Amino acid sequence: MISLFVNTWGNEAIYTEFSKWLRNYVYDEYSSVQHLQLVKEVALGPQSQVLAMNKYCVNGFKFQTEEVSRNKKTNNSGVYIQGDVDGTGQTIKYYGVIQEIIEVRYSGWPNKKIVLFRCEWFDLSHRGTKVDHQHNIIEVKHTRKYRSYDPFIIAQHAKQVYYASYPLRRDKADWWVVIKSKPVGRIEIDNVLDVAYQNDVAIVQQQVDVELETTLQHHQHILEEVSDDEILNVEEEISENEENESFDDEEWDDNENETTEEEEWENDGIETSEEE
Known part of the structure; x- marks a missing residue:
């Protein structure tokens, strides 16, 4: 619109004539140009x-x-x-x-x-x-x-x-x-x-978290950021500890099933006395 006005009136007339020209141009009932409502409201001044x-x-x-x-x-x-x-x-x-x-x-x-x-x-x-x-x-x-x-x-x-x-x-x-x-x-x-x-109209946009922060609880209630590599190392240590614990339980069960030499002698003595 500015270029159209300048071509007709020149730069010198912008401050004195442009506002009136814009209002008449936008609200011209014989014009075939359709203007947005925003332009119409601004044209009113x-x-x-x-x-x-x-x-x-x-x-x-x-x-x-x-x-x-x-x-x-x-x-x-x-x-x-x-x-x-x-x-x-x-x-x-x-x-x-x-x-x-x-x-x-x-x-x-x-x-x-x-x-x-x-x-x-x-x-x-x-x-x-x-x-x-x-x-x-x-x-x-x-x-x-x-x-x-x-x-x-x-x-x-x-x-x-x-x-x-x-x-x-x-x-x-x-x-x-x-x-x-x-x-x-x-x-x-x-x-x-x-x-x-x-x-003044607020535009609400959907917010998507690209990357969730992983934190550990600090003893002084301070959140510390942990990398993915550290998490994998911790998970591997936990899995290894669980395997070791399960292995210890199996050994404990085997130990419970085993009998000592004294118990074997006692058992042999009991069996011998019964035969006699």
Whole structure:
């Protein structure tokens, strides 16, 4: 739909005309295109009230607004996002600072919500952003801002950065070094984006245990994981002990059936006396 709108109206009209155009396009009674109910509900626009937050955790990062992160040892307001491809085939990367975090909701069922970051971007030109490909160093001039109005991004698309200053160089007092943060508890894969919308309807999936854990009871009530080889060794020892016990029982039974020499002499004496 975006491409259809841009081809007709151009990029400059997206912020002023797209929402009205989308509503008319989706609810056109003479159109032969059938739209999903989700698209119809989104085309009506978000609710008038939004939820404002000062921090939000997503993609393994903890984001905070610039106001909350100010004067703290750990600054979590730095953000960057990959944009379109420029004329040279390079992906444009926007570096900025989060000013506001809001959650927007849409009417209809199931409930639909989306978290947006309102950011202030640094200048993308060579006067505001420098890239040293040899040493893989990116610098931004925090006194130069991006002039175009494009502040909002979807939270699921954001990645976190930290800006470090040059305390010992006066010629670079206005420049910051971009340091990319690593997500916690996630494996980062390029060019893969999460689903933006968050659905309130729970999806129940059948859970199947692929491998059951085998444990032994510890004397201090600690569960210890045991490998399959150890289990086989224990079973072999148990079977050997059972065989030995059964063999001992047979020997004991044989011993009970055997008579001693004294008993034989006594028996012989009894038999001799009876014959006499």
